[in-house]
Amino acid sequence: MISNTDWKFGAEQFVRTLPDKVFVHCSEKNMFRLTLDGVDVMGDRLAEEVLEVIQRKPNLQKISFVAHSVGGLVARYAIGRLYRPPKKENVEDSTNGTSIDDLKATIGGLEPMNFITVATPHLGSRGNKQVPFLFGVPAFEKAANLLIHWIFKRTGRHLFLNDDDEGQPPLLKRMIEDYGDCFFMSALRIFKRRVAYSNVCYDHIVGWRTSSIRRTIELPKWEDYINKEYPHIVYEEHCKACDTEQSELISTDDDSFDKLEEELVTGLSRLSWEKVDASFHTCRQRARALNDDGFVLEDVPHLTDFLPHLPSYPNPLHHSHAYAIVKQTFVGPEDAVAQNIVVHKDSPRGVHFRRAGPREKVYFMPEEVRACIVTCGGLCPGINTVIREIVCGLNYMYGVDDVLGILGGYRGFYSKNTINLTPKVVNDIHKRGGTFLCTSRGGHDTNKIVDNIQDRRINQVYIIGGDGTQRGAALIYKEVEKRGLQVAVAGIPKTIDNDIAVIDKSFGFDTAVEEAQRAINAAHVEVESVENGVGIVKLMGRYSGFIAMFATLASRDVDCCLIPESPFYLEGPGGLFEFIEQRIKENGHMVIVIAEGAGQEYVAQAMQAADERDASGNRLLLDVGLWLTQKVKDHFTKVKKMEINMKYIDPTYMIRAIPSNASDNIYCSLLAQSAVHGAMAGYTGFTVGPVNSRHAYIPIARVTEAPNTVKVTDRMWARLLASTNQPSFLNSNEMLPM
Ligand SMILES: Nc1ncnc2c1ncn2[C@@H]1O[C@H](COP(=O)(O)OP(=O)(O)OP(=O)(O)O)[C@@H](O)[C@H]1O
Ligand SMILES: O=P(O)(O)OC[C@H]1O[C@](O)(CO)[C@@H](O)[C@@H]1O
Ligand SMILES: [Mg+2]
Numbered sequence: 001m002i003s004n005t006d007w008k009f010g011a012e013q014f015v016r017t018l019p020d021k022v023f024v025h026c027s028e029k030n031m032f033r034l035t036l037d038g039v040d041v042m043g044d045r046l047a048e049e050v051l052e053v054i055q056r057k058p059n060l061q062k063i064s065f066v067a068h069s070v071g072g073l074v075a076r077y078a079i080g081r082l083y084r085p086p087k088k089e090n091v092e093d094s095t096n097g098t099s100i101d102d103l104k105a106t107i108g109g110l111e112p113m114n115f116i117t118v119a120t121p122h123l124g125s126r127g128n129k130q131v132p133f134l135f136g137v138p139a140f141e142k143a144a145n146l147l148i149h150w151i152f153k154r155t156g157r158h159l160f161l162n163d164d165d166e167g168q169p170p171l172l173k174r175m176i177e178d179y180g181d182c183f184f185m186s187a188l189r190i191f192k193r194r195v196a197y198s199n200v201c202y203d204h205i206v207g208w209r210t211s212s213i214r215r216t217i218e219l220p221k222w223e224d225y226i227n228k229e230y231p232h233i234v235y236e237e238h239c240k241a242c243d244t245e246q247s248e249l250i251s252t253d254d255d256s257f258d259k260l261e262e263e264l265v266t267g268l269s270r271l272s273w274e275k276v277d278a279s280f281h282t283c284r285q286r287a288r289a290l291n292d293d294g295f296v297l298e299d300v301p302h303l304t305d306f307l308p309h310l311p312s313y314p315n316p317l318h319h320s321h322a323y324a325i326v327k328q329t330f331v332g333p334e335d336a337v338a339q340n341i342v343v344h345k346d347s348p349r350g351v352h353f354r355r356a357g358p359r360e361k362v363y364f365m366p367e368e369v370r371a372c373i374v375t376c377g378g379l380c381p382g383i384n385t386v387i388r389e390i391v392c393g394l395n396y397m398y399g400v401d402d403v404l405g406i407l408g409g410y411r412g413f414y415s416k417n418t419i420n421l422t423p424k425v426v427n428d429i430h431k432r433g434g435t436f437l438c439t440s441r442g443g444h445d446t447n448k449i450v451d452n453i454q455d456r457r458i459n460q461v462y463i464i465g466g467d468g469t470q471r472g473a474a475l476i477y478k479e480v481e482k483r484g485l486q487v488a489v490a491g492i493p494k495t496i497d498n499d500i501a502v503i504d505k506s507f508g509f510d511t512a513v514e515e516a517q518r519a520i521n522a523a524h525v526e527v528e529s530v531e532n533g534v535g536i537v538k539l540m541g542r543y544s545g546f547i548a549m550f551a552t553l554a555s556r557d558v559d560c561c562l563i564p565e566s567p568f569y570l571e572g573p574g575g576l577f578e579f580i581e582q583r584i585k586e587n588g589h590m591v592i593v594i595a596e597g598a599g600q601e602y603v604a605q606a607m608q609a610a611d612e613r614d615a616s617g618n619r620l621l622l623d624v625g626l627w628l629t630q631k632v633k634d635h636f637t638k639v640k641k642m643e644i645n646m647k648y649i650d651p652t653y654m655i656r657a658i659p660s661n662a663s664d665n666i667y668c669s670l671l672a673q674s675a676v677h678g679a680m681a682g683y684t685g686f687t688v689g690p691v692n693s694r695h696a697y698i699p700i701a702r703v704t705e706a707p708n709t710v711k712v713t714d715r716m717w718a719r720l721l722a723s724t725n726q727p728s729f730l731n732s733n734e735m736l737p738m
Contacts, residue, residue, distance in 0.1 A: 310486065377466040408440050430668075467500055519654075
């Protein structure tokens with residue numbers, strides 16, 4: 001399943017990869033309860049939205065769609081509406097100024113390129129095993145067929161093919177032809193590519209057959225297919241258009257495939273499709289590492305993978321006074337850290353990562369090491385501690401004394417001079433907030449950076465930064481490998497948002513939560529001291545509301561916490577205004593904590609703001625705190641005729657700029673030392689971090705493949721709701737994945 005955050009993340013990747021070439025618009029017209037209105041109503045809204053965008057951006061020339069789940073059907077409906085036939089049909093007269101473009105059909109005037117659906121139920125959801133969570137049990141499937149419209153309203157009827165608007169055939173059937181004034185198939189046909197991504201088993205909601213537009217007998221055997229670059233892709237197929245005039249409908253005795261479904265598959269197969277099948281649970285690379293008991297090691301690269309003759313040396317820690325009496329100085333080659341520690345008696349042992357720590361052998365002579373450290377992205381408490389401990393760790397543990405500081409983030413590699421870092425230079429930097437080396441966004445140019453690494457004869461690169469930085473680190477490692485350089489690339493994850501996957505939490509996060517208490521406390525004191533006081537505290541959290549959630553849980557003074565992962569609404573029963581009124585009546589005051597990324601769609605709508613990005617391609621957020629303050633004020637003074645005392649506090653940068661607290665300081669030291677041990681031992685292309693409290697070396701791709709977000713279906717969010725007793729603003733039964 002795809003969350004809103006995953007979707008936003010995906011959209012950002014397009015812009016990041018092709019910054020000046022694409023404009024990505026994330027549809028906002030069919031959210032939440034609007035997903036129940038039916039595929040046609042949503043399709044009309046989407047068509048209108050696309051036309052608005054085209055009008056706003058007159059330079060657009062081509063158009064592609066990427067749609068998830070029901071969104072794929074909505075997009076198919078919308079293009080049927082947006083189809084514009086060729087303007088001139090008579091090609092013979094080439095003297096009348098008709099341009100060749102006039103002769104082509106378009107989508108809203110633009111050239112259609114890619115039509116991509118991800119887990120879209122193209123054949124509806126009513127056949128056997130088309131909704132995996134019904135487990136293929138006929139009784140459940142039958143009941144769903146009868147009951148689905150109670151839950152998913154009109155959209156449910158469309159999906160289960162039991163709609164009959166004024167005696168018309170079911171909508172999905174209408175959509176395999178041009179029907180009335182909707183050119184469904186003509187529109188789909190003029191796209192250069194049609195791609196259907198589907199999940200071979202584990203999507204839970206949308207079955208494999210329906211999302212891949214196949215009959216049961218056409219489902220391929222995927223177990224032996226290997227895609228080295230994208231291991232989750234387990235099968236790929238280019239299906240040519242199949243002329244239905246010649247091919248008769250395949251009759252089947254198989255109960256699992258009904259006639260209507262057959263008509264849909266036949267109709268859609270009249271066009272060519274690229275089909276991409278994915279599996280996220282039995283990825284082949286991992287499976288190859290499986291033992292009988294299901295043990296999987298997701299290993300990190302080693303310099304000897306591409307430099308097989310690299311000499312090794314005994315680890316200088318053999319003679320270290322620090323480790324002199326340690327019973328087991330070195331981490332065993334087989335030591336691994338389990339990703340999941342809550343398991344069932346009979347379940348496979350599952351994914352593990354290589355345990356971090358010193359190894360018997362190192363692949364660098366200390367006097368040959370020239371290390372460098374760079375810090376990128378936003379600030380976070382503790383960066384200076386990590387810098388300090390890398391410098392001191394390299395020097396005190398391994399006798400390395402050549403460490404360079406790269407100034408001002410990635411671009412500093414090629415645009416600034418370096419500084420020499422010694423234990424003396426960094427001695428007390430951990431007492432200051434910020435980064436001693438300065439930071440920046442943007443400016444990642446892999447070739448220039450690796451050229452510079454080569455020119456300066458740097459052979460260990462320590463990169464401190466968030467998800468974007470780690471992606472940059474992965475590219476540097478790849479280029480280093482391509483050039484066959486003996487350079488270890490170590491990533492140290494940094495983010496105040498705690499949005500990095502796999503690791504337990506990021507450094508500085510605890511400090512941020514602690515500092516946020518002061519702002520919440522101030523808001524509480526303020527609103528407690530006046531009549532009808534409403535305090536709003538905005539905390540950081542672009543896509544992940546962890547700081548807001550933990551600060552709320554820690555404080556006890558917060559009445560309501562709003563985060564990007566949990567949509568909220570203001571008006572009507574169960575809305576925020578009603579809750580504020582109720583709390584003011586009960587307590588005379590209330591405090592709201594809001595993460596900066598929450599409610600962005602509302603603010604954008606209200607301000608009609610353009611989609612602006614920072615130098616790294618991250619979306620620039622609008623001030624949801626100010627917006628909410630104004631909204632609450634207006635509602636109570638104008639609508640409710642009630643005087644309220646609003647106090648808005650924005651402590652975001654104050655929280656980020658402080659030095660780390662004691663526990664984060666210890667955590668930072670461990671991270672730095674683990675990174676140093678890993679690089680000295682020849683590991684590369686890794687990120688270091690705690691997994692279930694044990695430090696591990698994690699392949700960079702694992703920490704960047706998806707952001708860590710608050711799972712509103714997990715117990716922690718339930719604990720928060722139970723603690724504040726705020727409304728959930730959400731009836732999960734009434735939501736469809738879009
Ligand atoms: N996909 C990418 N490929 C290469 N470099 C990237 C990529 N994404 C971001 N970067 C680079 O990484 C650096 C930091 O990225 P970004 O500004 O997104 O912050 P971050 O590391 O995610 O940290 P945070 O979000 O916590 O502030 C920038 O210099 C940016 O150019
Ligand atoms: O320093 P900047 O560019 O204003 O970045 C602010 C952003 O950085 C973060 O602190 C970390 O990504 C976010 O919480 C916040 O939105
Ligand atoms: Mg980031």
